[in-house]
Each structure stands twice: as C-alpha cells, then as structure tokens.
Amino acid sequence: MSASTSAADGAAGACCGGLSRRAVLAGGGAGAAALVLAACSPGGTGDVQITPPATAATVAQLAEVPVGGAVSATLPGGAQILVTQPTAGDVHVLSAICTHMGCGVVPGQGDLECPCHGSTFDLAGKVTHGPAKKPLQTLTATVKDGQVVVGG
Structure with missing residues (x-):
C-alpha cells in the first residue's frame, strides 16, 4: 500500500x-x-379524525365513481378521502386514513386496502381484514345534480 x-x-x-x-x-x-x-404513522395511531369542510364542497362526480368500487379524492384543505359506491346510488365518503397506524388507504378491487400492514375495508368502511380493528371514519355526503358533496 x-x-x-x-x-x-x-x-x-x-x-x-x-x-x-x-x-x-x-x-x-x-x-x-x-x-x-x-x-x-402520524403520531403512531390511526386515531386522526378528518374535519368536514364548513361549506359544501364537491368531492367527485357520481359518474366517475364506479359501482362496486371507489375513487380517491381530496377535501378542501388537503385531507385525503375515498368516495365509494357499493351499489348504484349508494355513496359513501370515507377518510383515507387507516385506523391501524394512520397509513393511506387506497381503492382496491371491490374493497379498500392499506398497503402498509395489509388491512382491508369494505366499501362502507368496515374492517374486513386486520390488523385494523376500527372502521374508517365516515363523512356525511349527499348527491346533488350528479355531484358528491360533503360539508356545509
């Protein structure tokens, strides 16, 4: 050397x-x-709650939400949500924050999936496979003139 x-x-x-x-x-x-x-994991748990907007906000066009499926959307202010339509006209708006450890939940094939630890949820937000134990937060939504509206 x-x-x-x-x-x-x-x-x-x-x-x-x-x-x-x-x-x-x-x-x-x-x-x-x-x-x-x-x-x-924000804070290490999935206990983060989304606050609905104070004024009505359109989060999706109903025609863009597949029957038997879901789309990702964003509330004013940036909170991530999922808009689902298990059956025609039955619309749910759910938090996209997994109740296990706070990871982002995404649309799957007829369900909602957390890619971090494998939890799955049905299109109404109920747990179908853990480790999550609590359902996804549900936000009150209405359909007006073909638009999915939250808040107000």
Missing part, C-alpha cells in the same frame, strides 16, 4: 466530520427508514 493510497483513503474517510463512507451511507439509510415510518 503506497503513501498516496493511504492518504486518499484517509481523505475519503475524513469526509462528513471524520465519518467513513460506510457510516454515512448506513446513517442515511436509517434516516430514510425513519422518514418512511414517520410518514406512515
């Missing part, structure tokens, strides 16, 4: 306050994992 190689290795290892490249990469991976976990 030459002196120039040792000096280069020492310089590479001296970056980031004397930490080795391996330590920096390992720390970065741990930091990224912490960010993913933090994003997955």
